[in-house]
Every structure is written in C-alpha cells, then in structure tokens.
Amino acid sequence: MALVNVNVNMIDEITAALSTGERRTVLYLCGSLDIDSSSSVAGVKEMIKSQLIEVQMDHLFLVELVLALKRFDILKKVLRTNKEEVEGILGHRHLSRFRVLMSDLSEEMATEDLKSMTFLLSGTFPRDKIDQIKNFLDVAVELEKLDKVSPERVDFIEQCLRNIDRIDLAKKVSMYQRSVGGASQTQTAVPCHIIQQQRFRAPLSNPTTNSLPLLHKQRSSHQFGVHSHHDSFASSPVVLAESRQNLQSSLNEYLLHSDPRGICIIIDCVGSDGEMLEHTFKSLHFKVVLHKWLGVDDMLSVLRGIFRQRENHNVSAFVCCIISRGTDTDLLATESNLFGLRLDSVRRLFNAEACPMLAGKPKLFFIQRYSVPELQTCSTTAHRDTDLETDGRDGMSRGEVVPTDADVLWSHCWTDEFQLAQGDHHSVYLQALTGALQRGQRRKSNIVDIHTEVNGVIYDHNRRNPAERYNIDLKHTLRKNLYLP
Incomplete structure (x- = not known):
C-alpha cells in the first residue's frame, strides 16, 4: 500500500538529521519499547513508514513527530512550515499523549535528578537495567515493561518526581492524569517512600525552620530498595552507606550540581x-x-x-x-x-x-x-x-x-x-x-x-x-x- 501524501525522500531527510537519542525518542513515540536495538537510521525509517501505512496517516503525523522532538529546523527545512503555524492547531492528532509527556519529562530532567530517581528505584529495577539507564525515557520504558505505569496510570511516576523535588514535573503528570479521567483512587505503592511527601506541605509561618525530616537511622535496608537477593547494593555496604548519606544530605540541603551553579x-x-x-x-x-x-x-x-x-x-x-x-x-x-x-x-x-x-x-x-x-x-x-x-x-x-x-x-x-x-x-x-x-x-x-x-x-x-x-x-x-x- 502506498504512503499517503508523504514523499519517501522526506522521511529519509528527517531520519538522517536526527541524533541517536532523537532516533530512540522517535521509536518510543511511535509505540515501541525496544528503543535501542532498532535505533539505527534504517530502523527508524522503517518504523515511521510502518506507522504511516498501518493507520493511513498523512504528513501531519510527521509534523507532529518533529514538533515533539522540538526540531524546528527540520520543520522549516523539510516540512516547509514552522512552530507558530502548526502548534496552535495541531494538538495531539496521532501521537500518544502519554508518550509525548514522557518524552517531555526526559528532556527537562537534569542529570542529578536522574541519578536521584535511579537510586530510589534501585529495588525496582534489576542492577543491569540500572546501569543501562541514560535518561528518563529509559526509566519510563522499564516502568511500562514492569506494568508500573501506563497511559491510564501515571501516579507512580508523579510520586517519584515529588520525591526528588521535581514538583514542576510532577504537576505536569498530575494535569495529564486529570485530563485522562482523574487520578486513580488507589495509588501504586512507590519504593521512593523513604522521602515523606508531606515535607512540601510545611507552613511558612516560621520560614527559618527546616521542615524536611531526616532519614531515621534504624530504617531497614529494604526501605531503600535494597534486598538480600539482589547483588546491586547489598553486596557493597560502602556504596549503600554513601548513598544513604548523600540522600540524607539532599533532604537538608539545596544541591547546586548544575554547571554553571x-x-x-x-x-x-x-x-x-x-x-x-x-x-x-x-x-x-x-x-x-x-x-x-x-x-x-x-x-x-x-x-x-x-x-x-x-x-x-x-x-x-x-x-x-x-x-x-x-x-x-x-x-x-x-x-x-x-x-x-x-x-x-x-x-x-x-x-x-x-x-x-x-x-x-x-x-x-x-x-x-x-x-x-x-x-x-x-x-x-x-x-x-x-x-x-x-x-x-x-x-x-x-x-x-x-x-x-x-x-x-x-x-x-x-x-x-x-x-x-x-x-x-x-x-x-x-x-x-x-x-x-x-x-x-x-x-x-x-x-x-x-x-x-x-x-x-x-x-x-x-x-x-x-x-x-x-x-x-x-x-x-x-x-x-x-x-x-
């Protein structure tokens, strides 16, 4: 079946202009959870073509895909349009809003935030998966594979974002959740509970008082996502102690790890x-x-x-x-x-x-x-x-x-x-x-x-x-x- 209103050369130009990370994002936006083995230029081309053929999508699918990547140069050069022309009228016509949200979160998450999240999820992911995480998109993929999140259930991610102090991103997830039918009545148990959610609700009547609780020294190891049958942290007491110390410090101190500060x-x-x-x-x-x-x-x-x-x-x-x-x-x-x-x-x-x-x-x-x-x-x-x-x-x-x-x-x-x-x-x-x-x-x-x-x-x-x-x-x-x- 022929492609509808799309020049194949257009797909070639788009995929050739993408970085490896952007090609992985394209695969994810197109519905794939196998974003590493198929992230070659040829693999991404085939994915885009299959999407166009399978559901008879037109060139607006490509426009939306490039817009989600924020590659406005490609919009102008290849698709002969610009952000201003399409942003107000396009909306989310073809791409999953859930996957666009996960992609946006990945782009906005700083390196230190990602480190905090992977540490807090160390008891949820196997060690080999933790070592392979490059960005938040990898986290979203693994959580979806484990059925911790889905387009209808994002409260797990929202809670994790709150627990690493990215309240701005958590609010975006919360808004999405409400837009797809309201937050779930029973929230998924989040392994990040070592940081109490209520720390953000302290009154400002005494602003000089530090309202954030310290980690209790007698918390058992499983509360930190550490289990005896995993070799990830249990086999390294020094690593675990340093991680606990760093996390406790982050609860009491603003961390200035960006460059510039x-x-x-x-x-x-x-x-x-x-x-x-x-x-x-x-x-x-x-x-x-x-x-x-x-x-x-x-x-x-x-x-x-x-x-x-x-x-x-x-x-x-x-x-x-x-x-x-x-x-x-x-x-x-x-x-x-x-x-x-x-x-x-x-x-x-x-x-x-x-x-x-x-x-x-x-x-x-x-x-x-x-x-x-x-x-x-x-x-x-x-x-x-x-x-x-x-x-x-x-x-x-x-x-x-x-x-x-x-x-x-x-x-x-x-x-x-x-x-x-x-x-x-x-x-x-x-x-x-x-x-x-x-x-x-x-x-x-x-x-x-x-x-x-x-x-x-x-x-x-x-x-x-x-x-x-x-x-x-x-x-x-x-x-x-x-x-x-």
Whole structure:
C-alpha cells in the first residue's frame, strides 16, 4: 500500500538529521519499547513508514513527530512550515499523549535528578537495567515493561518526581492524569517512600525552620530498595552507606550540581557596584549577566527575559541583584517622575507560579535602594500583575504542593540618595555582602549565617556613622540549608 501524501525522500531527510537519542525518542513515540536495538537510521525509517501505512496517516503525523522532538529546523527545512503555524492547531492528532509527556519529562530532567530517581528505584529495577539507564525515557520504558505505569496510570511516576523535588514535573503528570479521567483512587505503592511527601506541605509561618525530616537511622535496608537477593547494593555496604548519606544530605540541603551553579542577573542603575557583584558571583560559579543604566521598562523586560533562554532552565539556583533609586515600594531605575516597578512584583516574577522551572530551587534577591522622596513618583499601577508573566509559565496552579513564595531569600537594603553625590561612592551593604560571600565560600557557610555577618557590618557602620544610616529588611522562606560553592 502506498504512503499517503508523504514523499519517501522526506522521511529519509528527517531520519538522517536526527541524533541517536532523537532516533530512540522517535521509536518510543511511535509505540515501541525496544528503543535501542532498532535505533539505527534504517530502523527508524522503517518504523515511521510502518506507522504511516498501518493507520493511513498523512504528513501531519510527521509534523507532529518533529514538533515533539522540538526540531524546528527540520520543520522549516523539510516540512516547509514552522512552530507558530502548526502548534496552535495541531494538538495531539496521532501521537500518544502519554508518550509525548514522557518524552517531555526526559528532556527537562537534569542529570542529578536522574541519578536521584535511579537510586530510589534501585529495588525496582534489576542492577543491569540500572546501569543501562541514560535518561528518563529509559526509566519510563522499564516502568511500562514492569506494568508500573501506563497511559491510564501515571501516579507512580508523579510520586517519584515529588520525591526528588521535581514538583514542576510532577504537576505536569498530575494535569495529564486529570485530563485522562482523574487520578486513580488507589495509588501504586512507590519504593521512593523513604522521602515523606508531606515535607512540601510545611507552613511558612516560621520560614527559618527546616521542615524536611531526616532519614531515621534504624530504617531497614529494604526501605531503600535494597534486598538480600539482589547483588546491586547489598553486596557493597560502602556504596549503600554513601548513598544513604548523600540522600540524607539532599533532604537538608539545596544541591547546586548544575554547571554553571546558577544564573545571576545584576541590574545596576546607579553605576557603582555592579562589577563588584559580577566578579563575586562569577567566583561562585554562577553565570552572570550584568546590565547597567536601565530604565523601568527595560529593567522589567530584562527580568522577564532571563528564562527565555533554554540553557538557563536547568540551573540549580537563581540570584537577582538590583541597584537603583526608589521609594519604599518602587524601583525607579534611571528615571524620575515616572511609574516605578514595585518591589514585590520583582519577587513575584520568579515564584513557583510565574516561573515553574525555579520551583523548589533557591531564589536569592539582593536589593540596594537609594531612597528618594515619595512625591517624585506617581502611582505605581503601570506594571500590573498581568504584565509580570514569564515565558516559563505552564498554566498550572502550584500552591497546593510547593507554596508559591517558598525557597526565597529577600535581602533589601536602603539608604538615602544623597550618598550617591559623594565621590567614588560604594554601598556599604554590597561591600559587606561580597566580602561575606567570599569568606563564606571558603568556610562553607550557610547563606543565612553569611547574611548575619552582613547585618553585623551594617550595625557597626550605623553606630559609627549615624548620618549615613543603612537599613535592612531580610526575609526568607528557605526550606533547606544553602551553601554556595
């Protein structure tokens, strides 16, 4: 039977342009669980052709397949279309929504997340399978073979994602589950129960309290997925002890394993200390982006645009430093007599609701404001909440599991604007901060302890220089200890 509305050369061009990993994904999206032995170019060609012939699919099947791979270059070059033209009308016409979801999860899962998941599933998978896992797609394949998950049952994966702190991905699975008929009434027993789900539901009334439970020292080995009839961990007490220690540490500490460790955005609207902050956070292994002399609109645009770059999505932490004139409620950037950007709006731009890829990750804000009289600024309604969405929004409510304002350290310092008139002015607060961060790196100090040192410097400065007083507002909802590398 002939292919319908599809040029065979088109299939050849598409498969030739795919990497090995992408060919494995194609096989999975086409319904195969044997994604290794058939992942050659020829094998993938035959799979695509068989799909087209078997169910009389047209060229839209290829469009959807390439769109799922996010190979927009192939869409343009081979299929003569683009993402914008097809994304809004195509939907999921032919591919399994379940398999598209698993493919998307695999793309978004960082290496450290995968390591955590494979460790927690070590009692579910045989050792030889654990060693062969390259990405989350391999996990999904093995779970489907074991009948732990299916297009109708994904609660097992949702629970595992929650247990490795990828709440953003767990919410995507939950949304899918509801869309296919609601979550199952009886959840599958998950071997990842060593991490208690309720740790995410701690109230924020005492944000400085670590709400995450430690692993009990007397838990039996089978609770860690270790069984005497398996040789995977039971035969290596040292490996098991190290794994337990690492997992316990991860429950109490934000792990900064990405490279770079995080993204740091610095906006210097007075031209004094931006380079000093840039040097400091580069030494802490952050990717630093420095902007100077921005107006209010440009400042908002820069903040909103940080996570449009896909390479920033998998960083382990986020830092925002702003140096600006302002009032008690607004940042004025380089402008006056204009609408300002509300301080609380800056924080909301990166909370779990507006920026899901930062859910569960530490978000640090260091604001140096030079106070101007309130009469210089108009009402601050110019930048409404509707203006504050980022490209990371996925449309899902996040407050049910991770509180919207969790994992934030907010350090806001202000002093009088007249200090900027002094020659070669530098902020006492920012100098104290950079010094404490550098010393804290050497001592491996907690970020809260580092800020306590900053408080002491400011207190001593104010005592000696009452006319040049600095004020600090420090709040945090960190759920774990944070040690900057």
